[in-house]
Amino acid sequence: MPATPAETDPSVCYRHPDRTSWTLCERCGRTICPECQILTPAGVRCPDCVRETGGSVRWEPASAPRPAARAKKTGMRRRAVAQRVDAATRPVITIGIAGTALVLWIAGFFASASTVIGGAIFDVLVQRPQDAVQLWRYATTSISYPSIGSTYILSVLLGIAIFVWIGWGAERFLGWRRYAIVLLVSGVAAAALCGIALGSSIGLIGPVWGIFGAYLIVVWDQPMVRNRLLITMAIWFLFSLFFGNIIAVIGGTAGGIGTILLLRRFDDRPRSRPSTPYLLIAAGLGALIALAILSATVISPLT
DSSP, rough: OOOOOOHTTTOOOSSTTTBBBOOOOOTOBBBGGGGGOOOEETTTOOOHHHHTOOOOOOOOOTOOOOOOOOOHHHHHHHHHHHHHHHTSSHHHHHHHHHHHHHHHHHHHHSSSHHHHHHHHHHHSSSSOOOGGTOOHHHHHGGOOOOOGGGGGGGHHHHHHHHHHHHHHHHHHHOHHHHHHHHHHHHHHHHHHHHTTTOOOOSSSSHHHHHHHHHHHHTTTTHHHHHHHHHHHHHHHHHHHHOOOOOOOOHEEEHHHHHHHHHHHHHOOOSSOOTTHHHHHHHHHHHHHHHHHIIIIIIIIHOO
């Protein structure tokens, strides 16, 4: 049976062609409007995919005739579900991370001795080869920016703004759990890869490229969206060649791609333990961090 226009047009809901949406089902990749979005532990999915994977979804086509009393009750139930989905997918993680990074950076400028106070905050959080054994730095370096001269202000503000711009839709697109995992993995992967190369990863560059990588996997089967994303990534990569950390870009992108591929692989294996993909992710990050520590403690003194 040939696909309907709603199923091939990435800008409209495949069940409601009159509704524009850019949220895709995490499993099949079709566009779904807020009424059709069902928040599951594996992310936002459409009713068809929830039903196919064994979930319980009671749905009737929007055009189906229904008794008045039943229609009112069903409409109230659908609005309640849509409100819960909207509330659960607001970009609270994006705002929280961006706000924390901004507050920590500004704190250095308002201190009476910013080179000491601001520097102390930065020194505790940033990942550096000489502090490779302090494991928390691999996670906190994404929110650390040095409070230094005015020439650096534009770079910091631009980096945070790009993260908010991309993360605002990605958090709803991926679902908050999967989005949080992508941010953590891509940030740690970028920091660890920079540590292996005896360098440092500063700021949100790793998570930003992790989101790009995760997006790319999810929309790969939709040529229109995929091509737009590839063009955007190429532009930002050229920008990073001059103003960014290429190793952090590679680590962040690989982290985002690897995380989504692994989680989606286990989505289709219902008999596997729910904790298996997370244990594999932790093992991969652990191996990268171990290599970073080895590089800093063994290789660095020899060079």
